[in-house]
Amino acid sequence: xxxxxxxxxxxxxxxxxxxxSPEKLAKEQLSGMLLAVIRTLTGEVQEGLENAAAELKRGSxxxxxxxxxxxxxxxxxxxxxxxxxxxxxxxxxxxxxxxLPESLYLANQQEVRSYALEILTTVSKRSSEIxxxxxxxxxxxxxNRLARIDRDILRVAVAEIEFLGLAERIAINExxxxxxxxxxxxxxxxxxxxxxxxSDRRKARSHKS
Numbered sequence: 001x002x003x004x005x006x007x008x009x010x011x012x013x014x015x016x017x018x019x020x021s022p023e024k025l026a027k028e029q030l031s032g033m034l035l036a037v038i039r040t041l042t043g044e045v046q047e048g049l050e051n052a053a054a055e056l057k058r059g060s061x062x063x064x065x066x067x068x069x070x071x072x073x074x075x076x077x078x079x080x081x082x083x084x085x086x087x088x089x090x091x092x093x094x095x096x097x098x099x100l101p102e103s104l105y106l107a108n109q110q111e112v113r114s115y116a117l118e119i120l121t122t123v124s125k126r127s128s129e130i131x132x133x134x135x136x137x138x139x140x141x142x143x144n145r146l147a148r149i150d151r152d153i154l155r156v157a158v159a160e161i162e163f164l165g166l167a168e169r170i171a172i173n174e175x176x177x178x179x180x181x182x183x184x185x186x187x188x189x190x191x192x193x194x195x196x197x198x199s200d201r202r203k204a205r206s207h208k209s
Contacts, residue, residue: 003108005174007115008156009100011123012178013037014116015152020124030113037100044149048090056083089184122159130158137197149182150191157195161202168199 010033017036019025059079123130134143134154143151157175160166172195179188 003111004115006103007112008119008160008174009103009178010034010037010112010116011119012149012152012156012182013040013100015120015123015155016040016148018120020127022121022124025117025121025124028117030109030116033113033116034101045090048086052083052086052090055079055086059083118164119156119159122163123155126159126163127155130155130162133158133162133198133201134194137194137201139197147183147187150179150187153178153183153191154194157191158198161198168195168202172196172199 014033014036017039018028018033056079059076062076062079131143143154146154153175157171160174161168161171172192175195176188176192179191183191
């Protein structure tokens, strides 16, 4: 993985655990960012396993309370399948937690730290502008109601496009790949659609000016 890809992933995963002050961010070391990432992923693993256990219990209760009616059995089967999918997602998060330190070790660590902090600082300093662009592109959604990981992926992508000079096509592709890795089944399609609309609005503004 290239240093900037590693930095981007680090920024997305660490964002919710990092200070928002640019002055405090500037003092952060790579180890602190990695710790923030591990805390984020650990929290998601725990939440995923708790949701899976709850879904499995609902399915079990549905089976025990039913009189083997086809509709009840089908509903219980759907709940168990959902529990299996949630468990698999949690297991994948564990795999990511293990593999990310290796990616950092193999990359140019100074470059990773520098670009990750540049992304996080830009998101912090330009938060109102970034969020305004995203809100206008969401169409019937509100940014603060999105899943945290989706929101952070979108913010990082817009920061890179609008303020860090990354080509739109590359930024969108990178965001979609991160969503495939960390979001739910439909997350990458949703993120692709939102960023395409952000891109369309940027082009419309540039044509007017």
